[in-house]
Amino acid sequence: MKKLINKPENYVDEVLQGMAAAHPETYAIGGATGRMLHRPQPVAQKVGVVSGGGFGHIPVFGGYIGDGLLDACAIGDVFASPDMNPMLESIQFASTGKGVLCIVGNYGGDRMNFDMACEMAAMEDITAVKVVVADDVAAAPPEESEKRRGVAGFVYVTKIAGAAAAAGYDLIQTQNVAQKAADNIRSIGVALTSCTVPQAGKPTFDIADDEIEIGMGIHGEPGVGRSKLTSVDTIADQMIDRLLTDKPVNSGDRVAILVNGLGATPVEELYLMMRRAKARLADLGAELAHIRVGNYATSMEMAGASITLMHLDDELECLLNAGADCPFWRN
Amino acid sequence: MKKLINKPENYVDEVLQGMAAAHPETYAIGGATGRMLHRPQPVAQKVGVVSGGGFGHIPVFGGYIGDGLLDACAIGDVFASPDMNPMLESIQFASTGKGVLCIVGNYGGDRMNFDMACEMAAMEDITAVKVVVADDVAAAPPEESEKRRGVAGFVYVTKIAGAAAAAGYDLIQTQNVAQKAADNIRSIGVALTSCTVPQAGKPTFDIADDEIEIGMGIHGEPGVGRSKLTSVDTIADQMIDRLLTDKPVNSGDRVAILVNGLGATPVEELYLMMRRAKARLADLGAELAHIRVGNYATSMEMAGASITLMHLDDELECLLNAGADCPFWRN
Amino acid sequence: MAFTTENLRTSIVRIKDRIGPIGDEMNALDGRLGDGDLGVTLVNGFRNMSEATEAMPEDLGMALFHAAKAMTAVSGSSFGTLMATALMAAGKNVKGQKEVEWVEVAQLLQSAQDAMIARGGAKLGDKTVLDSLAAIIAEVRDEDSPDALLNKAASAAREARDSFKDKPNKIGRARVYADKSIGLEDPGMAAIVRLLEALHP
Amino acid sequence: MAFTTENLRTSIVRIKDRIGPIGDEMNALDGRLGDGDLGVTLVNGFRNMSEATEAMPEDLGMALFHAAKAMTAVSGSSFGTLMATALMAAGKNVKGQKEVEWVEVAQLLQSAQDAMIARGGAKLGDKTVLDSLAAIIAEVRDEDSPDALLNKAASAAREARDSFKDKPNKIGRARVYADKSIGLEDPGMAAIVRLLEALHP
Ligand SMILES: Nc1ncnc2c1ncn2[C@@H]1O[C@H](COP(=O)(O)OP(=O)(O)O)[C@@H](O)[C@H]1O
Ligand SMILES: Nc1ncnc2c1ncn2[C@@H]1O[C@H](COP(=O)(O)OP(=O)(O)O)[C@@H](O)[C@H]1O
Numbered sequence A, B: 001m002k003k004l005i006n007k008p009e010n011y012v013d014e015v016l017q018g019m020a021a022a023h024p025e026t027y028a029i030g031g032a033t034g035r036m037l038h039r040p041q042p043v044a045q046k047v048g049v050v051s052g053g054g055f056g057h058i059p060v061f062g063g064y065i066g067d068g069l070l071d072a073c074a075i076g077d078v079f080a081s082p083d084m085n086p087m088l089e090s091i092q093f094a095s096t097g098k099g100v101l102c103i104v105g106n107y108g109g110d111r112m113n114f115d116m117a118c119e120m121a122a123m124e125d126i127t128a129v130k131v132v133v134a135d136d137v138a139a140a141p142p143e144e145s146e147k148r149r150g151v152a153g154f155v156y157v158t159k160i161a162g163a164a165a166a167a168g169y170d171l172i173q174t175q176n177v178a179q180k181a182a183d184n185i186r187s188i189g190v191a192l193t194s195c196t197v198p199q200a201g202k203p204t205f206d207i208a209d210d211e212i213e214i215g216m217g218i219h220g221e222p223g224v225g226r227s228k229l230t231s232v233d234t235i236a237d238q239m240i241d242r243l244l245t246d247k248p249v250n251s252g253d254r255v256a257i258l259v260n261g262l263g264a265t266p267v268e269e270l271y272l273m274m275r276r277a278k279a280r281l282a283d284l285g286a287e288l289a290h291i292r293v294g295n296y297a298t299s300m301e302m303a304g305a306s307i308t309l310m311h312l313d314d315e316l317e318c319l320l321n322a323g324a325d326c327p328f329w330r331n
Numbered sequence C, D: 001m002a003f004t005t006e007n008l009r010t011s012i013v014r015i016k017d018r019i020g021p022i023g024d025e026m027n028a029l030d031g032r033l034g035d036g037d038l039g040v041t042l043v044n045g046f047r048n049m050s051e052a053t054e055a056m057p058e059d060l061g062m063a064l065f066h067a068a069k070a071m072t073a074v075s076g077s078s079f080g081t082l083m084a085t086a087l088m089a090a091g092k093n094v095k096g097q098k099e100v101e102w103v104e105v106a107q108l109l110q111s112a113q114d115a116m117i118a119r120g121g122a123k124l125g126d127k128t129v130l131d132s133l134a135a136i137i138a139e140v141r142d143e144d145s146p147d148a149l150l151n152k153a154a155s156a157a158r159e160a161r162d163s164f165k166d167k168p169n170k171i172g173r174a175r176v177y178a179d180k181s182i183g184l185e186d187p188g189m190a191a192i193v194r195l196l197e198a199l200h201p
């Protein structure tokens, strides 16, 4: 385990301290156990937008706190759901009387704990509702799409929900447009190397030097099987094919694309993947109306990349381009 | 070599194509050999600012083309200086009658080729001058600071020069303030793993699983020697100590700090380094007036990090915070 | 005699005192297909609940709420959350009461199970702690002696665990390894067996 | 008789035809402490220059300029840039002339050396191609026969290469391995030897 860390048991809290030290105008640490990250000040008179989930995916989840994005976020241990309490604290922080939307990745613990937090919030007369992000097409077939994991698509849902709340949408409208975004997002990843959970001290999974796994989850969950490492064009094609099978892209469609690095893959290689993806989508006559390349949803030092597509309508495109500001995303 | 690439011999050109495909509003490919990256349109009525250097360090060098930053950039092969011609083409592109400043890393080939390009430009009545960035304190003692390599400090010099040119500084003023920035920048890096030059196909250097090298150059040049991997706090302390020995930080000083990832190190770990660095500088009574954490100057998939300090005065601080816009830096 | 806050207190403290080896066993079991944190969840959960016993009110419903709250703070793992859910549902059911007849315990478990299904989205037959609960509820219905109740529950839990061993996991982390899970005890079901065994005076 | 564009053409083409094995040798030499690209630089450089010979003007200064320009396009490596610099400086020196007396070649080399020092920032004694040039210039001063000139230059280059072998490199990539460079021929100095040998008709 070759990591620049101190004691593994302090890893999460020290990273949070580093984030708050680097960006005090954006992040503050709060909550009874220090596991709620939040804006320095709540923003009055808008729907609150919060999230929460396991750690080790920066900027997902808490990194996206900022104007036009999240108000607060519950922070779990590495790859483990936060418990209910920082979720409730996040909801309480973000609540200014207009309700709170929780953006939740489709993982059992995250969902259940947010459900419980929403119930608890209701006892305090705070209306908190959930949108579940389940964009990983490799995790289950379309018929069982409710079993799909939430991966980099979280970024788009957060951007859309944050922009809607900032634009004055009410809670139901914010939830609806976030759900519309979630429904229009598809992702697939490819892993080249494992990461190591600090407290585990050894790689999460083994993968041979000439192997990749398409569709592997961001915690090392199995994907659609191992194959040999081929060219990036071939791999990008396989990924794009899966995405298109799941939800076709037609001539004239406007689409947002995110080519995302898992943490240890150089941006050079992400650009190679983008090059191919854009060519493929251009062949179909689609318009790439919004493009991002970089490390937007990671798994610590895992090497690999993911491609996320969001099919746009005017409302989604407008909200995607609306002003937003955090260290990892700016419009 | 576990890379998401196509043919190694096409690596550089395909990555450039990916950059232009992803950000057509920012990057265009030009030059007789396709090795000049430039803004889509030159900006009239200002000093041109260009750079150039070996490839594999994105966003350094060409990634920093954008408003308030570079106008054009010569692109070499991986870790190899571009030849004189794309440098000359960059100067020609950026020239709108007010002269051109070339920001050059302190590498023999880069310097010599830019010198030649400036001479050639002079034959066409374009005044082009150079600022050399030589910020790596590990590369040579202070008495021989002219032998220091240019590393992540390039980012600050580019930001300052780009802002000065955009603010209407003339060529000499732009050069002077860029030089002032360069004089006030110190960097030091630490490498954990090697990268692999695609055409070489094997790691550039060997390093044991429990070893790090403090001060190693971004192409694997020797630093101040190997040592055991300890805690990030210990390593950050060693790095900060070297920086402070070279140029002390005093109570009340205003300083900019960049904790930079070399490509494969997760941002979580960079925040741990920032956490310690900020604590150390706060102990000295310094004010961290500008903070950045992320992958700003990389070596493909090398794991490791660097710390860069720039001592600020009012002019530098103002230019550092002036508007700028590229996919890798925004104010 | 009936089930009171005092019984709840005693039960929690008794399990807490005996949880050490159970925790190790459950970590190991969970580690074979999941993330190996089930034991940690149980150990921390019973520690938190036993701390909460000190200030537990006589209102059994509120006492169960206190236990639930203590359980929510352990971690984000499924089992902990489901246990908190179960305790909360049971608490709602008996709010305002100081005791519950032993014969009504099955009903309490039923309300807990309903809430766990609503929360976790699993179905009976998915090879989870729900299947243990179903077996227990069927067995202890109409039972009014606490000792017999405990014995019947424990043997029902053992039987459920064993009879599901050769089926695949259909939910949770182990789902993605469904085939590999055939032949392995479900950690949650195994945990129920050990917890009931630990309840023996 | 004197040095003309025709001589330049012949020399370039002759080396180009013989550069293959020299390239391999220089890549290997440069690879021991540097980045192993010196041979590539030479091979591509002479290929480019030989293509440029076709359109070379009679004005020797301009012909040298053409060669310099061809050399700049090969790569960003130091040797290529220094060679281009040398050719450019020599070209400036004889601009407008159709020939240069053989006895004046040493002067031409001197102007080239000066430009290389200005460009590269190395000093005599740093164990570079500059030291080869210095030795050659000293040896061929006042020599007016082309054959003798070539022979003297080649043996001066050999002597320089050998006498510097046991000194440390003080500039360029090899500098950081200064100690390891002791006992190794400097690739640039070795290249000069081979190029001069290849010039023999
Ligand atoms: N959705 C669910 N519904 C009911 N029981 C579940 C569910 N998910 C998991 N379980 C039970 O919890 C056990 C695992 O608990 P735990 O290790 O805490 O979960 P995890 O670490 O995966 O969040 C499983 O063996 C199973 O019995
Ligand atoms: N600054 C310099 N001045 C003079 N000669 C130099 C200089 N730097 C390198 N050389 C010569 O060039 C040779 C290396 O050439 P080359 O491989 O093209 O350089 P690199 O690949 O390091 O840019 C050295 O052996 C040395 O003789």
Ligand SMILES: [Mg+2]
Binding pocket: C030, C034, C035, C036, C037, C038, C077
């Ligand atoms: Mg578990």
Ligand SMILES: [Mg+2]
Binding pocket: A080, C035, C037, C076, C077, C078
């Ligand atoms: Mg867990």
Ligand SMILES: [Mg+2]
Binding pocket: D030, D034, D035, D036, D037, D038, D077
């Ligand atoms: Mg070389």
Ligand SMILES: [Mg+2]
Binding pocket: B080, D035, D037, D076, D077, D078
């Ligand atoms: Mg070279």
